[in-house]
Amino acid sequence: xxxxxxxxxxxxxxxTLPVLIAAAFGLLLLGKADALLAxxxxxxxxxxxxxxxxxxxxxxxxxRGMLADGQRVLTLSGENARLRQENERLRRWQSxxxxxxxxxxxxxxxxxxxxxxxxxxxxxRVVADAGGEYARSVLLSVGPNHSVAKGQIALDDRGLxxxxxxxxERSARVLLITDINSRVPVTLESSGAxxxxxxxxxxxxxxxxxxxxxxxxxxxxxxTSAEANxxxxxxxxxxxxxxxxxxxxxxxxxxxxxxxxxxxxxxxLHGVLPPEASARPIEPxxxxxxxxxxxx
Amino acid sequence: xxxxxxxxxxRPSLGRQLDAVARGCFPVASGxxxxxxxxxxxxxxxxxxxxxxxxxxxVFFWSLFRxxxxxxxxxxxxxxxxxxxxxxxxxANVLMLLIVYGLAVHWRRVLARQGFLLVWLVFCGVAVVAAxxxxxxxxxxxxxxxxxxxxxxxxxxxxxxxxxxAALFSRTDRGLAAPEQx
Numbered sequence: 001x002x003x004x005x006x007x008x009x010x011x012x013x014x015x016t017l018p019v020l021i022a023a024a025f026g027l028l029l030l031g032k033a034d035a036l037l038a039x040x041x042x043x044x045x046x047x048x049x050x051x052x053x054x055x056x057x058x059x060x061x062x063x064r065g066m067l068a069d070g071q072r073v074l075t076l077s078g079e080n081a082r083l084r085q086e087n088e089r090l091r092r093w094q095s096x097x098x099x100x101x102x103x104x105x106x107x108x109x110x111x112x113x114x115x116x117x118x119x120x121x122x123x124x125r126v127v128a129d130a131g132g133e134y135a136r137s138v139l140l141s142v143g144p145n146h147s148v149a150k151g152q153i154a155l156d157d158r159g160l161x162x163x164x165x166x167x168x169e170r171s172a173r174v175l176l177i178t179d180i181n182s183r184v185p186v187t188l189e190s191s192g193a194x195x196x197x198x199x200x201x202x203x204x205x206x207x208x209x210x211x212x213x214x215x216x217x218x219x220x221x222x223x224t225s226a227e228a229n230x231x232x233x234x235x236x237x238x239x240x241x242x243x244x245x246x247x248x249x250x251x252x253x254x255x256x257x258x259x260x261x262x263x264x265x266x267x268x269l270h271g272v273l274p275p276e277a278s279a280r281p282i283e284p285x286x287x288x289x290x291x292x293x294x295x296x
Numbered sequence: 297x298x299x300x301x302x303x304x305x306x307r308p309s310l311g312r313q314l315d316a317v318a319r320g321c322f323p324v325a326s327g328x329x330x331x332x333x334x335x336x337x338x339x340x341x342x343x344x345x346x347x348x349x350x351x352x353x354x355v356f357f358w359s360l361f362r363x364x365x366x367x368x369x370x371x372x373x374x375x376x377x378x379x380x381x382x383x384x385x386x387x388a389n390v391l392m393l394l395i396v397y398g399l400a401v402h403w404r405r406v407l408a409r410q411g412f413l414l415v416w417l418v419f420c421g422v423a424v425v426a427a428x429x430x431x432x433x434x435x436x437x438x439x440x441x442x443x444x445x446x447x448x449x450x451x452x453x454x455x456x457x458x459x460x461x462a463a464l465f466s467r468t469d470r471g472l473a474a475p476e477q478x
Binding site: 016017020021023024025026027028029030031032038041042045049052053056057060064126127128129134135137138180181200201202259260 | 332335336337338343344367368369371372375376377380381382383384385386387388390391394395397398401433434437438440442443446
């Protein structure tokens, strides 16, 4: 160790904090100027941590299951009655669905319908809630030889979760539809009107830019729209819910607060997400605007 | 180990020196470990806000009562870790924690001698300022006004968690994290 005089050592100790604060400012500017560098650093750490979180996931899931079981025991009989009713209702719907399915198949055969290409998907475990306070995203653990790519669509068993924005060696990050930077072009199912679904970091993203005259109705189902070539049409997103006059929000169909496993679909769409601009907040909307017809 | 004060002390053998180093590392290591644990999907209520709250409590307490175990470079690394784990703009947590560290070290001659209640009151002020600072920085970097609700919640959570963490930390401060007991 280098021997320094006491006064020199004291001066050095006094300098440390200002130098580090200056370095923090430098980091802020660097992270803002070079989003790619920040993304690489983030993914390197995620890659290191993903296997650890992956190993933790199993006992954690068991722990949460135990907690949920404990809660369920208390409401067992009420839940049972409710489920029996629901089962009856669903059985009626099942017969309707089977009849419609048969009819649909017959009609398609008559029309020589070209079937939609089946899409490939991979399933991944959510290992960390990476969002923090001012962002909503989750970290997925994917194997070393994965086929996950940016722009793939994440769905859980009920509906749209978000889109893959960062991909590393063994982890990937999914930006949830509730994130403040998330913009999803959607269609209101009953009226057929187009709108934008805009995240607010709250539980329910906001619905905006619907055409004049067709305001979304309470409880109306919302699905994705193929506009801007970022999402395929018709993925379930959620239902409209008004929280105030003219404040239409969407209750997400996916259970975003308790994601455990998501499926990543590769629709081969690269409309909105440019490879380097995922960390820039303004970009997605700007790009979407550019592709919207009638605004050029 | 403090060699300046006169007195009889055990010979500094290798084992004892290692023990002292391990005890000195405890505050930073426990902070980093808790930070990593809180990023796992535990399904806790307010987990997103608990992370910065924990960091703030940890840095404030240790820089006030045992600054030798919480050097500024460790504060820097903890902040950077939090930024990289979360989706915060890189450097935001670092800057906030360094400022809190500076304040705590600046006030420690007066504050460390006060009772718990006064320290807590001061910390409440620090938590509010830190949350407001982070919110302003986040808004500036995103070129948009972020909702202020989470920031207020974070400030309240950090202030509310402080007694719990302080009780835990002060127990370890006298035992597990005391290099002079090695």
